[in-house]
Amino acid sequence: MEKSSKLHSVLRPEIRDSESRREMGVSSSFKDQSHTPSLTRKPWPYTIYALLPIAIFLLFFYRLPLLPPSTDQLPRSNRLILSASVPPSLSSSSFSQEEKIVNEAPCDYTNGKWVRDKLGPLYNGTTCGTIKEGQNCITHGRADLGYLYWRWKPRQCKLPRFDPNTFLQLLRNKHLAFVGDSMARNQLESLLCMLATASTPNLVYRDGEDNKFRRWHFASHNITISVYWSPFLVRGVEKSKTGPDHNELYLDHVDEKWGNDLEHIDMVVLSIGHWFLHPAVYYEDDEVLGCHYCPGLNHTEIGFYGVLRKALKTALKTIIERKGANGKGTDAVLTTFSPSHFEGDWDKAGACPKTQPYKEGEKVLEGMDADLRNIEVEEVEAAKGIAKQFQGLRVEVLDVTKLSLMRPDGHPGPYMYPFPFANGVQERVQNDCVHWCLPGPVDTWNQILLEIMRRWQIQSWVEE
Known part of the structure; x- marks a missing residue:
């Protein structure tokens, strides 16, 4: 019973x-x-x-x-x-x-299509206080709200509507951490907004420029949810006006800003990709390995694909070694690369002009988007094999690349700033065609995350 x-x-x-x-x-x-x-x-x-x-x-x-x-x-x-x-x-x-659900193969959420949804999102731009200004499209005056009324429909199974109470129950007495770049923050704020419809998150810690390190507590379920800014997962020095004009990455050392806290983290959601496209110099064993787009420096150009793979290996290996070897275990999820949708210059009106999702077959996952996604999936699969040696250590991929590719309408565009056309349409206006409006398509990522957690929990009970 x-x-x-x-x-x-x-x-x-x-x-x-x-x-x-x-x-x-x-x-x-x-x-x-x-x-x-x-x-x-x-x-x-x-x-x-x-x-x-x-x-x-x-x-x-x-x-x-x-x-x-x-x-x-x-x-x-x-x-x-x-x-x-x-x-x-x-x-x-x-x-x-x-x-029976546990014994069946997990649902493939990567294949499906976006269909109309009359219900719309769980929250809006005024009911959640944790949305970053740049993604609050509703309060910034975006008038075409049709992007809010779509849901992802997988081909082989049903993706249930997000249930905040179930998520809170599964996470009771645990610490969930989002680690990575601004896409990790985007996903985190989406989750907080949906959970806030059932329980109030209290901000208990903040630090760093642009609140890059924050922590919330849900007293109702004794849950802690944190975000760690770590755009490479490994140790890195970001380019700056006062420092180098390129990033510096140390591929064999995890970023200890989150690595040091692993002991107190029960579940970690990783997200990287976009920052690897910037110019950088790479180090391994404290020696220069090569660089990406570094004219004027006497380093070998090696691109960024292999570097991203090495960074993922280091991060997943560190999680397994520190959490699996001591018997404490943790759950690790990697959210795959989320494509951008720029059409033309980033500072020109209409940079991401679409107002509806792509239809099935209208857009194909290819090129860099496909390559980055494949590297991430491969590294998670490799880590899964190692994690099986340790009880209570689970690794999974949250594959959102294709479903995100199909949503060119879900970005803030010019509405990353309040009422950009209040004084008329300007020829030049800054656009964000990378991050996602909140609410918006990014909410679906957390729907799938909940299904991963639900399956894990049921499997653990069945195996008891």
């Missing part, structure tokens, strides 16, 4: 109790297959079966937050999502279905 109860706390929405869904106005194809005992012979079984749901009801709600957040400022279509749902009944058939 205990194992079954745990499993039901992470059941997919489509297989929850049908009666609960009728009360919420949602239909379900799931049918409870448990058999009602005969009541004509013995009254005691009837009494037990009558009291059991009540006991489970009380147990469930004492473990979850009792009150949903205020929805006064949320879009009308999203208010139903935040209402408290009735817990599912505990039938043996549900356990077998979840066990």
Whole structure:
């Protein structure tokens, strides 16, 4: 019963109790297959079966937050999502279905298409206080809000709508860290905004220029979520006006700004890519290995593909050695490269002009975008084989490259600044065609992250 109860706390929405869904106005194809005992012979079984749901009801709600957040400022279509749902009944058939899910091959979320979604996002630009100014497209005056009403539909399976309560339950008493470049921060702020619809995140630490190191605490579930600025994952010196005009990377040393905290991190989400395109000099064993685009320096040009691979190897190896070898374990997820969508000059009006996703087959993943994504997937697969030697150490790839490639409409563009056309359309205007509006397509990354976590948790219970 205990194992079954745990499993039901992470059941997919489509297989929850049908009666609960009728009360919420949602239909379900799931049918409870448990058999009602005969009541004509013995009254005691009837009494037990009558009291059991009540006991489970009380147990469930004492473990979850009792009150949903205020929805006064949320879009009308999203208010139903935040209402408290009735817990599912505990039938043996549900356990077998979840066990079947674990035994099947994981869903391939990389292949699919964007389809219209009337519900829209869980949050908007005014209900979440953690959105970076440059990605707050709604409050900056973007009028074409059609980009908010799409959802990713995988070919082989269903991607459920993000459930903040389930995410909070799975992360209870843990520390989740996002480590990497500004795309890691983009994904982090998306997650915080979605979780804030169910529980309030309290900022408990901040440091560095542009708040590059921050930490929040969810008192409701004793959860810590942090972000670490580390655009190379390995130790690096960023180019600056007062220093070198190129980056310097030390490929065999992890960046200890996050490496030193691994002991206190239960789950880490890594994200790198765009910073490797900049000019840089690379070091290994404290000697110059080569460089990327360094005219005037007497170094061998070696590009950045092999360098990114080495940096990933060092980061994943460090996580495995420090967390796996001491038996504490952790979960490591790598979010793959997110393509940009510049069309022309970055400072010219219409740099990312699309207002709808690409249709299936209209855009092909190729060139540098495909190469970077493939390197990242390969390195995660290699790390998986090593991680299997240690109990409680799990490594997974969060492959978002293709689904992100299909969303040229989801970038801030000129709305990285407030009301850029208040004084008329300007020929030159700074554009952001790299990061994502919040809310926006980046929210889907966290939908898939939740499914990875859900599968991990169910698998651990089935194996107990």
